[in-house]
Amino acid sequence: MDTPPKAIAGVSTFLDDRLGAGSFLKRNLRKMFPDHWSFLLGEIALYSFIVLLLTGTFLTFWFKPSMGHVMYDGSYEPLKGIMMSEAYASTLNISFDVRGGLLIRQIHHWAALLFVAGMVVHMLRVFFTGAYRKPRELNWLIGIGLLSLALFEGLTGYSLPDDLLSGAGLRITQGVILSIPLIGTYIQFFLFGGEYPGEDIISRFFTLHILLIPGILLALITAHMILMWVQKHTQMPGKGRTEKNVVGAPFYPAFMAKAGAYFLFTFGVLALLGTFAQINPIWLFGPYTPADISAGSQPDWYMGFLEGSLRLMVPWEINLFGTSGGTIPLSVLIPALVPLGIIMTGLALYPFLEQWVTGDRREHHIADRPRNNAHRTSIGISAVTFYGILWLLGANDEISANFHIGLYETTIFGRFAIFLGPVIAYIITYRVCIGLQRKDAEVVSHGVESGVIKRMPNGEYIEVHTPPADDILAHIRGKKEIPVIESGVDREGIPPKGARSLIGRLRAKMSKAYGTDRIPLEEGHGHGEEHAAVGAGERKEVH
Amino acid sequence: MIGTGRSVNSITARRRHPLARFAVVALALGLLGGGYALAAPTGSTADAAVASGKADDVAQGKDLFIAHCASCHGLNAEGTKSGPTLVGVGAAAVDFQVSSGRMPASDPGAQAPRKPLDEWVTPQAIDQLAAYVQSLGGGPTRPAAEQVDPAKGDPAKGGELFRANCIQCHNFVGAGGALTYGKYAPSLNESSPTQIYEAMATGPQAMPVFNDSTITPDQKRDMIAYITSVRSQVDPGGSGLGRIGPVTEGLVAWIAGISLLVLAAIWITAKKRQAHS
Incomplete structure (x- = not known):
C-alpha cells in the first residue's frame, strides 16, 4: 500500500528522469531549520x-x-x-x-x-x-x-x-x-x-x-x-546543539x-x-x-536619519578663491554622506574588523547570545543610538510643534547627543551585558532560587538553591570564549615584528579588551564572605 | 481746628492708619481715571462712531479695554513693554484675537495660544471692544458674512493659493507646524472662516499680513473654501494619523506593524511539536 498511485508515480518518474528532481527534493525537503x-x-x-x-x-x-x-x-x-x-x-x-x-x-x-x-x-x-x-x-x-x-x-x-x-x-x-x-x-x-x-x-x-x-x-x-x-x-x-549539527x-x-x-x-x-x-x-x-x-x-x-543629520548640521561651507572659484557646501555634503558612510561602511567592515581584532578564523554555526560578547553588543547599541538620534531629530519640527519644545533647543540637544549618546549607550550596554553574564555565572555555580527559606540548626537562615533545568544550563553553557590574539612575546620579552608597530600594539590591546572573558562561568563558589551563608546552605542542597 | 483737639487727634490717627496711603493712591487714581474718562471720548476719531450711532459701543468698549487689556497695551492702547500699541490694528485684529481666546493673554509666553473664552467675552463685548479699537486709528475691519462664506469660494483655486502662501508654516492641511524661538503656526482646524480671514488681513503674532492687494478678498474666500473643505473631509484611506505626514506613518509601521509581526513570529515558533507520548 505504500506505493503511490500510478497517475502520480508516472508523472514523478517522468520529471525525475529529466530533472533529477527526486534526489534534489529528497535532500532538501528534509533540511532542518x-x-x-x-x-x-x-x-x-x-x-x-x-x-x-x-x-x-x-x-x-x-x-x-x-x-x-x-x-x-x-x-x-x-x-x-x-x-x-x-x-x-x-x-x-x-x-x-x-x-x-x-x-x-x-x-x-x-x-x-x-x-x-x-x-x-x-x-x-x-x-x-x-x-x-x-x-x-x-x-x-x-x-x-x-x-x-x-x-x-x-x-x-x-x-x-x-x-x-x-x-x-x-x-x-x-x-x-x-x-x-x-x-x-x-x-x-x-x-x-x-x-x-x-x-x-x-x-x-x-x-x-x-x-x-x-x-x-x-x-x-x-x-x-x-x-x-x-x-x-x-x-x-x-x-544537543553543536557546530556540526542543526x-x-x-x-x-x-x-x-x-x-x-x-x-x-x-x-x-x-x-x-x-x-x-x-x-x-x-x-x-x-x-x-x-x-x-x-x-x-x-x-x-528609513530616510529619516539623513533628514536628521541635515537638520543637525552646522552651516559650514568653503568658498574657494572668494565666491568665484566655487563653493563646497559642507552643510549639505557632510550630513548627506558621513552618517550614511559611517553606518554602511561600519556594517560592511565589522565582520572583518572583528576577525582582525580577535584573530578568530573558525567557522561559527552557533549564534552568540548578545550578552556574551559585551563589546560587540555595546558597539551595536551605540550605533543604534547614533542612528536613533539622527532619526528622532529628523522629526524635530513635529516634536517641537506637538510637545511645545523650542525648535532650536531640539537642534542644540541633538548636536550634543549625537556625540554623547553613543558613548553613554556603550557604557550602559556594557554594564548591562556584564551584569547579565554575572547572573548566568551565578545560575551555573549556585543554581536557581527555589523560593524555600530554610532555618539552620544554628539559627541561620538560608535560601535553598536548586540546579537549573538541563536546557537552560545548556543554553548558558553555550557561551564560547572569544579568542585573543597571542601577544607572542618571546623569552626576552620582545614581541614579534607585527605587534611592534603602533597598529600592532593597538590591535593587541583591542584584542585583549574584546576577547577577555571577565565573567567565566566556572568560577566556583568564590563569591566572598557575604554569600557564605547562602553558599553553605546551597552546597548541602545541591550536592 | 483749635479747640477740637480730639477730632484733630482722630484725623491724625486716621491719616497715619496703615491703609491710608492706599486710600490716597486709590483716590488719586480714581480722580485721574475719572477725569480721563470724561476727557477722552471728546477725541475727534470718535466722531464717526457717534455719527453712526455707535458711540455707546465705543464707550462700552473702552471700559472693557481698561478692564481687560490696558495692563499690557496701555490705557490709551499706546502699548507698553509687555504689549504692542493697538492704534491702527483695526476691528479685525480685535475680533480675531479675542474671539479665539488668544487675548487677553494668560501669560507672556512666546506666543498666545488659542484657549477657551472668558465669561465676559460675548459677541457683544467683542463688538464693543472692536468698535473702540477701530475708533483709535482705523485698520482692517471685520469681513462681512458673505465675504467668508465657504460655499461662495472656489476650493481648487483656493488650494493653489493655500499651498503657495500658507502651508510652509501651517502644513499641507493646516495641521500646524513649528516656528523658531518657541513660536508656532497653529492648527487651522478650530478657526472659523471669519477668523481665517481676519488672520490673513491682520497678520497676528508671527504671521505675515496678506492684505487685499496681495491676496484679494475673493481669493481669501477661495482659500477659506479650501481649508474648510479639506478639514471636514473624511479620510478615504482610513485613519488620517494626524495628517502630519510620514512621521506618524513611520511610527505606525514600527509600533503596530513590526510589533504585530514579532508577536506573530513568537507565537508561531512557540508552538513546539509535542513528543509522542
Whole structure:
C-alpha cells in the first residue's frame, strides 16, 4: 500500500528522469531549520517584497510616468481644474477612480515601510548574535547591499507620484547631488536631463523603480536565500546543539507550514494597515511645484536619519578663491554622506574588523547570545543610538510643534547627543551585558532560587538553591570564549615584528579588551564572605 | 481746628492708619481715571462712531479695554513693554484675537495660544471692544458674512493659493507646524472662516499680513473654501494619523506593524511539536 498511485508515480518518474528532481527534493525537503522567533524577522522583508512586487504590478497598470501637463478632471473636488503632471493625475486616478486602487496603493506603501523595517530588525538580529561570522560574511555583505538598494528603491518610489511632499524629497536629493564637488552639477544635469526639475526625472525614476532596482533586489535576495540554504541557518546555543549539527524542524512539512503561515501574517498585517491607516495622502499634498513647500515635510522613516543629520548640521561651507572659484557646501555634503558612510561602511567592515581584532578564523554555526560578547553588543547599541538620534531629530519640527519644545533647543540637544549618546549607550550596554553574564555565572555555580527559606540548626537562615533545568544550563553553557590574539612575546620579552608597530600594539590591546572573558562561568563558589551563608546552605542542597 | 483737639487727634490717627496711603493712591487714581474718562471720548476719531450711532459701543468698549487689556497695551492702547500699541490694528485684529481666546493673554509666553473664552467675552463685548479699537486709528475691519462664506469660494483655486502662501508654516492641511524661538503656526482646524480671514488681513503674532492687494478678498474666500473643505473631509484611506505626514506613518509601521509581526513570529515558533507520548 505504500506505493503511490500510478497517475502520480508516472508523472514523478517522468520529471525525475529529466530533472533529477527526486534526489534534489529528497535532500532538501528534509533540511532542518532551527526554531527561534528572531529567525523569522528576515521573512518580514522577504514577504513584504513579494507583496510589493504584486501590488506594484497592479499600480503600473494605471500609473503614467510622465511629467506632461494635464488639467485634473477626476472625482476629487478640491483639485478640479488644477494643472498637474500626468504622474500626479494618474496617481489621483488610482486613488479615487480605480476600483481598489487606493487600498492597493496603501498596501504597497505600507509594505515598503515594513520591507525596510524588516530588513533592519533582521540585520540587528544577525549582528547581535554574531551570525555574520565565518562562513557567512559574504551573505552579510549581500544583506548590506540589499539594504542600500532598498533605501534607493524607496527614494525613487516616493518621488514617483510627483506630489508636493515627494517633490520636497526630490529637491533635497538634487541639493545633495549638487553639493558634490566638481562633478555635482554634471551629475544633476545628466540625471534630470537639464535644469531642475525638468521633464525627465519621473520617467527615469520609474524605470529604476520598477525594473532595474527590483531586478537587482530579486537577484540578490535569491543569492541571499541560496547561501543561507547551503550554509545552513545558525542556531541558538542549547541542548544537543553543536557546530556540526542543526537542531530544529525539517523544511517539509513543519518549517514550510510555519513560513507559509508567516507569509499570511505579514500579508494580513499589511492589509490591515492598508485598510485602516491612511498613508501618503497625495491628494492632500497637492501637485508639485518647486516654489511650494509644506511644514512637516518629511521623508519616509528609513530616510529619516539623513533628514536628521541635515537638520543637525552646522552651516559650514568653503568658498574657494572668494565666491568665484566655487563653493563646497559642507552643510549639505557632510550630513548627506558621513552618517550614511559611517553606518554602511561600519556594517560592511565589522565582520572583518572583528576577525582582525580577535584573530578568530573558525567557522561559527552557533549564534552568540548578545550578552556574551559585551563589546560587540555595546558597539551595536551605540550605533543604534547614533542612528536613533539622527532619526528622532529628523522629526524635530513635529516634536517641537506637538510637545511645545523650542525648535532650536531640539537642534542644540541633538548636536550634543549625537556625540554623547553613543558613548553613554556603550557604557550602559556594557554594564548591562556584564551584569547579565554575572547572573548566568551565578545560575551555573549556585543554581536557581527555589523560593524555600530554610532555618539552620544554628539559627541561620538560608535560601535553598536548586540546579537549573538541563536546557537552560545548556543554553548558558553555550557561551564560547572569544579568542585573543597571542601577544607572542618571546623569552626576552620582545614581541614579534607585527605587534611592534603602533597598529600592532593597538590591535593587541583591542584584542585583549574584546576577547577577555571577565565573567567565566566556572568560577566556583568564590563569591566572598557575604554569600557564605547562602553558599553553605546551597552546597548541602545541591550536592 | 483749635479747640477740637480730639477730632484733630482722630484725623491724625486716621491719616497715619496703615491703609491710608492706599486710600490716597486709590483716590488719586480714581480722580485721574475719572477725569480721563470724561476727557477722552471728546477725541475727534470718535466722531464717526457717534455719527453712526455707535458711540455707546465705543464707550462700552473702552471700559472693557481698561478692564481687560490696558495692563499690557496701555490705557490709551499706546502699548507698553509687555504689549504692542493697538492704534491702527483695526476691528479685525480685535475680533480675531479675542474671539479665539488668544487675548487677553494668560501669560507672556512666546506666543498666545488659542484657549477657551472668558465669561465676559460675548459677541457683544467683542463688538464693543472692536468698535473702540477701530475708533483709535482705523485698520482692517471685520469681513462681512458673505465675504467668508465657504460655499461662495472656489476650493481648487483656493488650494493653489493655500499651498503657495500658507502651508510652509501651517502644513499641507493646516495641521500646524513649528516656528523658531518657541513660536508656532497653529492648527487651522478650530478657526472659523471669519477668523481665517481676519488672520490673513491682520497678520497676528508671527504671521505675515496678506492684505487685499496681495491676496484679494475673493481669493481669501477661495482659500477659506479650501481649508474648510479639506478639514471636514473624511479620510478615504482610513485613519488620517494626524495628517502630519510620514512621521506618524513611520511610527505606525514600527509600533503596530513590526510589533504585530514579532508577536506573530513568537507565537508561531512557540508552538513546539509535542513528543509522542
